[in-house]
Amino acid sequence: MPKMIFVDQKGARREVDAPLGLSVLEIAHKHGLDLEGACEGSLACSTCHVVVDAGWFDLLTEPSEDEEDMLDLAFGLTRTSRLGCQIVMREELDGLVVALPSGSRNNLKG
Ligand code: FES
Numbered sequence: 001m002p003k004m005i006f007v008d009q010k011g012a013r014r015e016v017d018a019p020l021g022l023s024v025l026e027i028a029h030k031h032g033l034d035l036e037g038a039c040e041g042s043l044a045c046s047t048c049h050v051v052v053d054a055g056w057f058d059l060l061t062e063p064s065e066d067e068e069d070m071l072d073l074a075f076g077l078t079r080t081s082r083l084g085c086q087i088v089m090r091e092e093l094d095g096l097v098v099a100l101p102s103g104s105r106n107n108l109k110g
Pocket of ligand 1: 025036037038039040041042043044045046047048070083084085086
């Protein structure tokens, strides 16, 4: 079973099982990690925003235009930001490292 590593807002790393075919968002939820995913993967929010470790970023499939549009709205966007619901686990991604950003738009007040 492939694994992946989530780095939380405090920098703590957690390695979890990452079944093939599940999205990073689904994997996060399966393990009770703090990644919202308000629209459940239908590309209608940016609350599943993750920051992909630079060494892994190029292995991901290119984001769709819809994903890029949504990412533009993400809080704390970085060069290696992606939407967690759009990264699907495959063999090549065994060991993938992603960080959970410190906030998302939905959490902002005002
Ligand atoms: S869960 Fe809404 S875009 Fe990923």
